[in-house]
Amino acid sequence: MNFGFTEEQDLLRDQVRKFLDAQSPVSRVREIMHTDEGFDRQIWQQIADLGWLGLVVDPEHDGVGLGFVDLIVILEEMGKSLFPSPFIAHSLAASTLDELASDDQKKRYLNDLACGRKIGTIALLDIHDLPNADSISLSGVVHQDGVILSGKKTFVMDADSADLFVVAFKDQHAIYLALISRDQTGVSTQGSATMDLTKRTGSLELDHVKVAPQDLILATAENISRLLDKAAVAVTAEVIGAAEAVIYMTSSYAKDRIQFDNPIGKYQGVKHRLAEMYVDVESFKSLLYYAAWCVKESPAELARSASLAKAYASDAFSQIGTDGVQLHGAIGFTQEYDMQLYLKRSKWARPIFGDADYHYERIHQLSVTD
Amino acid sequence: MQQVILKEEMAKRQAPPLGTCMMGLAWVGPGIIQYGTEEQKKRFIPDILNSKYHWCTGYSEPNVGSDLAALQCKAVLDGDHYVINGTKIWTSLAPFAQWISMLVRTDNFGATTTKHDGITALLVDLSSAGIAIKPIENMAGGKVFAQIFFDDVRVPVNNRLGKEGQGWAVTISSLANERSSIGEVTAMYAKLDGLKTLVKDSQRQGKPAMEDQRIRRRLAVFEAKIEAMRLNGLRYLTRQIKGEPLSSETSVNKLHRADLEVEMSDFAIDVLGQSGLQLGNQIETVDRGKWAKESLGWPNVVIGGGTPNIQKNIIAERILGLPKD
Missing domain, CATH: 2.40.110.10 (Butyryl-CoA Dehydrogenase, subunit A, domain 2)
Structure with missing residues (x-):
């Protein structure tokens, strides 16, 4: 029995922490998040050199060949530092190709993603509050020459930065994933920042875009479900780091801030709320670690375990973000103080890839079909 | 172990x-x-x-x-x-x-x-x-x-x-032995199954209770907390086996257990309505008053071994390093 990380994973965590502390402390994050692109291409290249961009890609395609348990180690630390980059979108695109693409497709696309020569993202859904295959409405008719796609995908993570889009559509028989490059005729994007400036989204417009048959992947509803589960796992891993940062910042403040002649952390109204935050983070952390393990080791359990983690974390982190600001008092909602950045992240993390209502309902449905 | x-x-x-x-x-x-x-x-x-x-x-x-x-x-x-x-x-x-x-x-x-x-x-x-x-x-x-x-x-x-x-x-x-509570998780799952059966057999506002989305959500929240207890316990046990001393992490599960004891038995009473209030063996009594008894029996678990407020003090002081009150 082993419900802990390996020594290698602990070393990876140290490496990530040292790297982010040196290259992207929150002061630097604040500069990056106000740029047009919203991320720093120099740091991105360094990450590529460290192998993180191909972490979950087969070594045969220039990847490192590790799994989601390793990926979440990086993501937890990125969440702690609010590191702005297309890392989640890119890793999900790479992982999708790694699992579903043909050898030829991998040679043409995956090596570039794993080395960081290109940035990938996923554009799956057209309805976002029901993250499953039923929410794909983009359609096209696939024939021997491929397909011509017209339509608009909204809320595509890092739409403006991506070079390669994994786009889901339906024809009358099946679900497909189309591999579409930014430089193809008829492809355009309209990027936008969310209230969390470290997280970029956007729309992908397709105007009679021709997709060749060799750029299509025949997919199933289960493939889409698994991909969205991996997305929920990735996002929740960042939530762990961000929530721990809130607890750390707020506990530190509560030890220093004197009111009524005592540090406010001495008062149970403050200390008990911090203890409750700790209980919640420990708990969705355990749920998330198990879900990440299921990606490779127990795929049949992934749906339930990912939903448990995302459901718990969505509600809990949202409360943690709010209370983190509130326990700081007025300083907590100034632009200058970092706490507000974490509150914005907690708002961002709530609806993405399914909110708590969606995932709790799904947990129920899964328990009925067992 | x-x-x-x-x-x-x-x-x-x-x-x-x-x-x-x-x-x-x-x-x-x-x-x-x-x-x-x-x-x-x-x-x-x-x-x-x-x-x-x-x-x-x-x-x-x-x-x-x-x-x-x-x-x-x-x-x-x-x-x-x-x-x-x-x-x-x-x-x-x-x-x-x-x-x-x-x-x-x-x-x-x-x-x-x-x-x-x-x-x-x-x-x-x-x-x-x-x-x-x-x-x-x-x-x-x-x-x-x-x-x-x-x-x-x-x-x-x-x-x-x-x-x-x-x-x-x-x-x-x-007391640390008492707070580890890993073994209780399977019993909590059994209790959750009991609640699901109860819901399946019950009506609310003229419809099967399971059609009420709020009911389904409450069941799923219980499941998330119980599963979190199971995995917390296994994670802490792994650390003990590796020889890493635990601080007071076992208080985490003790707090979940306390919440669940109260919330799950109150949930049963909500589903049962007035027939959930009977302790004895009257004709309308469901499950021999088991749910009613449990809705009054939680203090054993919740207060015994340290109240929730004490568990929160323990976490805040020993793990987060906040000053003692």
Whole structure:
């Protein structure tokens, strides 16, 4: 029995922490998040050199060949530092190709993603509050020459930065994933920042875009479900780091801030709320670690375990973000103080890839079909 | 580890709970194994394992609850015996036990530097002269706890667990054993299954209760908390096996357990409506009043072993490093 990380994973965590502390402390994050692109291409290249961009890609395609348990180690630390980059979108695109693409497709696309020569993202859904295959409405008719796609995908993570889009559509028989490059005729994007400036989204417009048959992947509803589960796992891993940062910042403040002649952390109204935050983070952390393990080791359990983690974390982190600001008092909602950045992240993390209502309902449905 | 496996397997097969021998197996036995002399181990462990003797633990006193180290029940050394005078209260299972593992004050009240010093653990035969046990009825009508009075009770020195003045350390390790609660998770899952069956068989506002999305969500929230308890427990156990000392992480599951005990039994009453209010065997009573009894029975688990507020203090002070209040 082993419900802990390996020594290698602990070393990876140290490496990530040292790297982010040196290259992207929150002061630097604040500069990056106000740029047009919203991320720093120099740091991105360094990450590529460290192998993180191909972490979950087969070594045969220039990847490192590790799994989601390793990926979440990086993501937890990125969440702690609010590191702005297309890392989640890119890793999900790479992982999708790694699992579903043909050898030829991998040679043409995956090596570039794993080395960081290109940035990938996923554009799956057209309805976002029901993250499953039923929410794909983009359609096209696939024939021997491929397909011509017209339509608009909204809320595509890092739409403006991506070079390669994994786009889901339906024809009358099946679900497909189309591999579409930014430089193809008829492809355009309209990027936008969310209230969390470290997280970029956007729309992908397709105007009679021709997709060749060799750029299509025949997919199933289960493939889409698994991909969205991996997305929920990735996002929740960042939530762990961000929530721990809130607890750390707020506990530190509560030890220093004197009111009524005592540090406010001495008062149970403050200390008990911090203890409750700790209980919640420990708990969705355990749920998330198990879900990440299921990606490779127990795929049949992934749906339930990912939903448990995302459901718990969505509600809990949202409360943690709010209370983190509130326990700081007025300083907590100034632009200058970092706490507000974490509150914005907690708002961002709530609806993405399914909110708590969606995932709790799904947990129920899964328990009925067992 | 062995305890975890035993409890999980027992709960899976829906074996009756360990009941009155639980205290010995879960708390007293591990304490004797860790702190007892060879003679004490030989004398007590076999009878705990074969359940010949039932044990209870004497911590709380009438004026001493959460602030356990302020306990007053005293023992004075007289030759090769301690003489105990005082009282213990809220002692679970005392009416059914033959032995008690208890804490007494052996210093001369204030001679030592802190109140944690001068506390000693004793193993006491409840049939000793000078002991009176008065059962206390709880709000669910059960009589599982009691007040125990000690009037010049003589206990041989070789029944002392650990050194004189070491009782606080002995207790902390017992309470940590109690808070790990991994084995309870399978029983919580069984209770959740019971709730699901109850919902399937129930109507709300003229429709099957399961069609109510709020009902489904509450069930799923229970499932998330129980699964989190299971995985927290396994994560902490892994750390212990690797030899990393735990701080007070086991309080996390104790808090979940406390919430769930109250919320799950209240949920059952919500689903049942007025027929959930009957404790007895009236014609309308569902499941022989089981849910009603559970909705009043939670304090055993929620308050015993440290109230939720105390657990939160423990986490805030020992793990987050906040100042003591």
